[in-house]
Amino acid sequence: MNTITTCIVDDDEVFVMGVKRMLTRNNLCSNILVFENGLKALNHLSASGNVIPDTILLDINMPVMDGWQFLDGFSKVKTSIDKPITIYMISSSIDPNDMEKAKTYSDVKDYIIKPITTNDLQRIIH
């Protein structure tokens, strides 16, 4: 449990703060990575020698590169990553179109509507 790394990709500072607080308070993981947009996260994952997370909490609406574009980019770089990564979409959008769209990405395990709770985090991070 101590070796689990969780990655948060979201531009909402308050959300990032909250999730970080919940993760550390409940000792859900040992390492937390934060990126304010998809591009920064993708750059981290594609560069060699970086810490590769076990779980990614991905927002949809972000400047520069949004969640969908990140997923498109991720499907290209994942072959060079020798570790399974579980991606959860975490969004405030309750638009059914977004939920349907998330299902079309095989890398996305689930779609969670904000606000995320400690229970949610406990369930998805082992």
Place this chain on the structure above:
Amino acid sequence: MTHEFINTARLLRNKYLVFLGIIIVIIITNIPIIRYNTQTNNEAATIINVSGRQRMLSQRISKLTYNITTQIREDGKSQQDHFDSLNKFCNQFNRAHNALLYGNGDFGITVKPSQIVKQQIEGTTTEHTGIINAAKQLIANPDTATSNAVIDTMRKYDIQYLLEMESIVSQLEREYIKKQRNTYIGLLSLSAVSLIIILLSFVVIVLPTIRKLNIANDLLTQTTDRLFMATGAAQIGIWEYDVKTDKLIWDDEMYRIYGISPADLRGVLKAWFKTIHPDDVSRVIKELRLALHGKEEINSEFKILRADGAVRIIKAQAVSNYNRHGKVVKLTGINLDITDQRTTEKIIKEGRESLAKAQQIAKLGSWEWDINTGKEIWSDEQYRIFGFEPGEISPNYNSFTDRMYPDDVDKVLKAIADTFDNTKPYKVDFRIRPKQGGIKYIEALGEVYYDAKGKPMKMIGTALDVTERKLLEAEKKTIENILEQTSKTALIGTWEIDMNTNKMKWDAMTKVIYEVPAEYEPTVEDSLKFIKDDELRNKYTAEMAETITQNTQHDLELQIVTAKGKTSWVRVISQAEFENGKCLRLYGLLQSIDKQKEKEAEQKSYIDIIGEQNKRLLNFAHIVSHNLRSHSGNMEMVLGLYDDSETIDEKEEMVNHLKGISLALSDAIRNLNEVVSIQTNINKQREKINLKSYIDKTIDVLSGEITLKSGTIINNVPAEIEVSFNAAYMESILLNFLSNGIKYRHPERSPVVTLDIKEVDGRKMLQIADNGLGIDLEKHGEKLFGMYKTFHGNSDAKGIGLFITKNQVEVMGGKIEVESEVNQGTTFKIFLS
């Protein structure tokens, strides 16, 4: 027809003359050539001949010289005539030599020899002169010494000369053969060319006319045949009498009518008179004489007595042909056996009764009015139509008018009066009141008959009771009126095509729809031209073809261009009528559906507007859900964290976060409110805005920022441009685009924003171009104008500006287009209405 034949024949004669002319020209041009060639050949033969003779002469001279020498040797002298001969031969020998050498005309030689021959002849000069000189010497000194010397000289030159002349002759012969061959070739080609010219001119000039003549001849034959058949069928005999030759010519039918043979007639008038019935013969002869004197043309009836004893009635007519002195030169006439016709008249008389019966059935009355006596005869049915028993009254002129509707009297009287004026039969409708009451509709026909002097003699007419028909017609008319009214209201016309004649019919309404005049006569081909374009036309013809072949019904909407150039929508319903698997008739309806189309278009525009509204509403719902939710979600989360906080510091931190969230939330609500106000502010107060001054004002507002970023804003909008727009929106739009242009500048260059006004399809378009970062439209294009969309990671980008701007432009009826290239810049095109 005959006329054409004669013209063609005359034309052919003229063409033959032209053709003959061509042949003569060819012969005349050929003769000198041939003659020249023959002459040259003859002259060449003469040269050879003369050359040959030279050999003979040289031998004669040497032989004679020998003889003289021998005589001198034996007798001491020689005969004088030997010397004369020698002298003569020498002269000839010399003349011929010169003629051959110079072609001086002597011995008929006018041609100069060829270079080779000339040289050869010149080569013989020594021998030639030697021979002559020797002979002359002998003549001058006829003694033994001289003669011996002469003999020696002769021997020396004679043989040499013979050999040389031999060579000349064979050279001449070679040349002659060569020349003759050339002549042959020349003449051969000449004849070939001439032949070709003759053939060509025949084909080009004469042949077409012969062909035409053949056609004309065929037609003439046909016409003659037809005439022959016609006269044969009508049993009309034709005769001709030539005054000058006193010859009578009959055709076959004449002989058949009279029952005699050509041997009986022998072309003699008297033989004809013999066949005429004794009762009539003197009259016929008299009439013929009058005709021959040009007093009166023959138009007569007479009886003939045939050899088989039958009496036949003949009708005869003839026309007189005059010469230029006005004398009759020929009579051409016809004879017609009318015996049977006369018999028919008898039958007709007997058939009067059945006619009366027929009249009764047909409700057709007839009457006869003797104009001179005023007496009127009515047929039985005529009485009945007027409500009388046959013979109940004595009819007169007034019997008609008395029973006539007063309104119609004038019309009928006018029709009768017109008949007297124009001598044509009249037809008139009128109403009568029969004796027993009620009303009857009458259709009346009448005609005036004149006597030989052209004076009106009597009038014959009929009256047809058409009451039933009129009543039916009135009923039909009423139905038709109702139909017409209906089709007028619904703008429905009818049309049909008769498949046998391919004739097309349009009713009045169809013509109205096509905007053609009432007298327009449509054809199938022309009707297709009204269809607007080929695609529709092909579709239409394909469906029609299907209707005709498979008896299907079709209902098609088409766009037509009417005769007056108006584009119009029509609906064509087509149907076929089949009999025994064959399409007899194609017919259907034509409806103008412009009104429906207009309504459809109107409905569609409503749907578009509603769709657009819907889209905005959806967008708005999405914004509300997404943006408000994100803040409320955060609030919920932070509140949870607050509850779980174990320290005061931590709780205080969460409260601070909550403050931040609540600020962001109220921002979001304010923004949304703004959007809502744009959407609902339907009054969209427009006013005249001077675009340039608004831009300048915005530049002024932004001047601090512009100076700070060393930016340049180029306002190319002319001062006179005014647009109708909401003033507040315009300020907001300009502020947004100009500040964006500075904000998203490229790090490597000073920002430049250029504003231009253009006219696109009659709409004013404000173009704002910057040289900034640019946006990857492929990636972000769809989201560019979305709410809370930011693209460059600028910390002060809120993602609300373009969304609001777009809403403001669209609410004013405009639209925004964007072109951009990353690192090059962005151009926004704002259509202001």
